[in-house]
Amino acid sequence: AILGAIATALNGETKIALPPGVGAAPGEKPLAGRHVVVTSGPTHEPIDPVRYIGNRSSGKQGHAIAAAAAAAGADVTLVSGPVALADPPGVTTVHVETAAQMAAAVEAALPADIFIATAAVADWRVEAAAPQKIKKSAVLPHFALAENPDILAAVAQRRSGRPRLVVGFAAETESILAHARDKLARKQCDIIVANDVGGAEGAMGKDENQITLITPSGAETWPKMRKEDVAAKLVRHLAQLLRERLDA
């Protein structure tokens, strides 16, 4: 009887009062019928079969955004670099390693209504990765670099089939707003989400994030929040913006 009571309490009919705005009311699926493509995590650019150039992105913010978009009713494709996170439920996750693979996976996932480039994509790859492990020798190796494809700019500057909203992230360690505004103009995206990834207070790998939304018309700084809360608020904001653009 005790076990039965526990089972009823856990799985049963009990109604729980939810705060306003939580639940499955129609207005709560503002992205129903929309396709959202999100990139997340770092890329790994091989030096040889065991070594690579990587970065400290954990994928937590990008994965949270993909999950929030799915919760808002969207059909979500998440293109993820190597992370230590589980695939978010209800999201189509494509796993890649390099920037070139990520670019190809994004291209294959389009068209989309919203593209959110959260991944920290390597700007450079090693031009000629060694086919075998480089042995230590008296001579220090030199890795010649080549520029990687710019995924955000390529999507933002598409002549046909451009997503209605293209959102980039700017992970900076200094002059954050200036760099983010410059990135917005250069890449021609609709919104740049700027955050500070430098020093002990930086967002990379952490569970919280403080962001500033930058659009051609202004900037809006949000309080420091858990990455899940940043994701939920960002998704609500984008759903509203998408509706305005479609109504315009």
Next chain:
Amino acid sequence: AILGAIATALNGETKIALPPGVGAAPGEKPLAGRHVVVTSGPTHEPIDPVRYIGNRSSGKQGHAIAAAAAAAGADVTLVSGPVALADPPGVTTVHVETAAQMAAAVEAALPADIFIATAAVADWRVEAAAPQKIKKSAVLPHFALAENPDILAAVAQRRSGRPRLVVGFAAETESILAHARDKLARKQCDIIVANDVGGAEGAMGKDENQITLITPSGAETWPKMRKEDVAAKLVRHLAQLLRERLDA
């Protein structure tokens, strides 16, 4: 009463027949009173505050060896690079990022009876990591490299306070045995554990590993096993070897 019965079943006096060799019989703690230092995982060598040079070591084999040594009764210090694994219970774990930090942590952990260098330590670091994130520009960056400290050789070649057994790992992608024998002689350690990390069959990140033990007197290849089983067998082998050396 039901909950009470479950609690008794889970925590109570019930005797369970263990297979021979399992349990806490005296012979089952062959490393009781011994200090074992294990390194595990990759190192990350910073390029700037967000980028680094890393390698594909998951730390699974090193962490399994630390856990197996603790299960064999040893006092274990695990010096771990950045991994997505939990600290093994019953083991003192020291977290580091770079090869220089790992070298310092190993030095601080000595003296030890056995040193097992499982970590994939970067051979090179970026000579002058940038204090701020390097911006993409028309000019490709060039990262001048410097040689990292050789932790295995430094421990194996100590004049005083050398651990009785110094064990290295050789993660190779070609000419595996030749490279491992060369490493054994060059570093002056007692055993090299050679494994293949190349291609789709390589051990890095996988749950299984096939190793060859190389000593000055010969080589012994073990069947492919789960990394936990490799760890348990290796620890038994080292405990036996240590006893022989102490008796000699």
